[in-house]
Amino acid sequence: MAKKKNKTSPQKKNTKSTNGWDFLIKVADLTYNLVNSGNIIGAGFLGFIVWVLLITFKMPPDALGPIVSFCIDVLSNMKAGYFILGSGLVVSLFANLNMYKTYKTEIKRLTDQRKMLIHGLQTGLLSEIETHMSCNTDI
Amino acid sequence: MENLDLIIFNSILLLLTLWFALYVNRNFIYKTRINTQRFKLFALRDELTILAMKGEIDYHSKEYQFLLKSLNSLIKITGDFQMSDFLKYLISNYDNKKTQEKVKKIKKSIKTHSDELNKIWIEYYKVMNAIMERHLRIFLMLIISIAGILVSIKLCTKFANWALDTSQKIQSSAKTIKELSEMKVAA
Numbered sequence: 001m002a003k004k005k006n007k008t009s010p011q012k013k014n015t016k017s018t019n020g021w022d023f024l025i026k027v028a029d030l031t032y033n034l035v036n037s038g039n040i041i042g043a044g045f046l047g048f049i050v051w052v053l054l055i056t057f058k059m060p061p062d063a064l065g066p067i068v069s070f071c072i073d074v075l076s077n078m079k080a081g082y083f084i085l086g087s088g089l090v091v092s093l094f095a096n097l098n099m100y101k102t103y104k105t106e107i108k109r110l111t112d113q114r115k116m117l118i119h120g121l122q123t124g125l126l127s128e129i130e131t132h133m134s135c136n137t138d139i
Numbered sequence: 140m141e142n143l144d145l146i147i148f149n150s151i152l153l154l155l156t157l158w159f160a161l162y163v164n165r166n167f168i169y170k171t172r173i174n175t176q177r178f179k180l181f182a183l184r185d186e187l188t189i190l191a192m193k194g195e196i197d198y199h200s201k202e203y204q205f206l207l208k209s210l211n212s213l214i215k216i217t218g219d220f221q222m223s224d225f226l227k228y229l230i231s232n233y234d235n236k237k238t239q240e241k242v243k244k245i246k247k248s249i250k251t252h253s254d255e256l257n258k259i260w261i262e263y264y265k266v267m268n269a270i271m272e273r274h275l276r277i278f279l280m281l282i283i284s285i286a287g288i289l290v291s292i293k294l295c296t297k298f299a300n301w302a303l304d305t306s307q308k309i310q311s312s313a314k315t316i317k318e319l320s321e322m323k324v325a326a
Contacts, residue, residue, distance in 0.1 A: 025223045032222040035277050037169045042161040046154065053150055075149040076142035084149065088156040095167035102171050106178045113185055126192040 177217050179266050183259050184210045190255055202252055205245045206259065213267055222278060 034040045056068055064072070074080050120126030187206055190196050196203050216225075232238065249260045 029221050029223050032277070032281060035281055036220070036274070037165055039161050039164055039169075042157060042164065046157050046161070049154065049157070072146060075146045075153075077149075078145065080149050081152050084152050084156045088159050091160050092163050092167075095163045095171070099167050099171045102175055102178070106174075106181075109178075109182060116189075120189075120192070126189065127194060129188060129192060130198045 173217050176266060176270060177214055180210055180214050180217070180263070183262055183266075184214075186255075187259055190253075190259075195253060196256060201245050202249045202256065205242075206249065206256070206263070210263060213263070213270070217270060220274065222274075225274075 034043065052068075052071070056064065056072070059068075117126065121128065184207065187196075187203070187210070191198050191203055246260075250257050
């Protein structure tokens with residue numbers, strides 16, 4: 001009987017059902033992550049564009065205001081496509097360059113560290129590490 | 140519309156580029172920002188380990204263990220920071236005086252141990268402050284925006300109710316005036 005009790009007790013802990021609060025916490029965390037990553041600005045802009053496009057296509061051409069007709073003029077221009085693609089390319093290029101710089105600096109630091117460690121262990125300046133503690137996370 | 144195909148094409152292109160910008164932000168800009176902080180912490184952890192390898196600090200000393208654990212947890216936080224977990228941690232450790240005193244003692248001994256250890260501790264504190272300041276700023280911004288939205292909804296509802304009441308009053312007074320004028324005409 002005692003064995004049976006021991007077997008069932010951890011199962012009870014695992015079958016904890018989720019409630020409305022868990023859902024709210026998850027939504028709050030996701031919203032926070034969206035703000036933290038900076039994607040909230042883009043997401044808002046994307047939503048706004050979709051909204052404007054929907055309104056524009058549903059309305060008759062005569063009823064369209066001067067701003068919407070200006071947007072249509074811009075979008076009907078072939079150069080607009082080049083500009084949109086160009087801006088995307090520039091953003092990507094800067095982001096990649098920044099990432100490249102950061103990683104290059106870190107790789108250089110790691111190389112120097114490795115050289116120093118090998119040299120230190122060979123000359124006896126450094127002793128071998130006793131315990132290794134990691135943060136158990138992947139980059 | 141003459142250039143409808145081009146408009147549709149450019150609109151889709153605009154949406155795709157925006158999606159691409161969001162993707163680049165999430166996978167390159169945001170990750171680089173996080174990794175910049177992480178690399179600083181990695182460097183500090185390496186410095187600490189080298190101090191221990193040189194024999195300037197004992198592996199089993201409280202100072203070494205405390206700093207290493209702090210660095211490891213901060214590295215973990217930089218990647219998967221969840222506001223709910225952080226708030227839970229704050230609430231659960233708010234009144235934990237035993238741990239607070241223990242940490243205070245270790246901090247004091249770190250400061251008096253050696254200059255290099257103290258330097259690592261100060262650098263760790265700087266990075267932690269930068270990370271926490273950013274999170275606090277975002278958290279406050281989020282709270283203020285949510286409060287702003289709720290207040291504006293409440294104000295709009297109040298205004299709508301007021302407008303409805305006023306229009307009803309105007310309508311009833313107009314009706315009364317009409318009735319009075321009809322009575323006057325009849326008389």
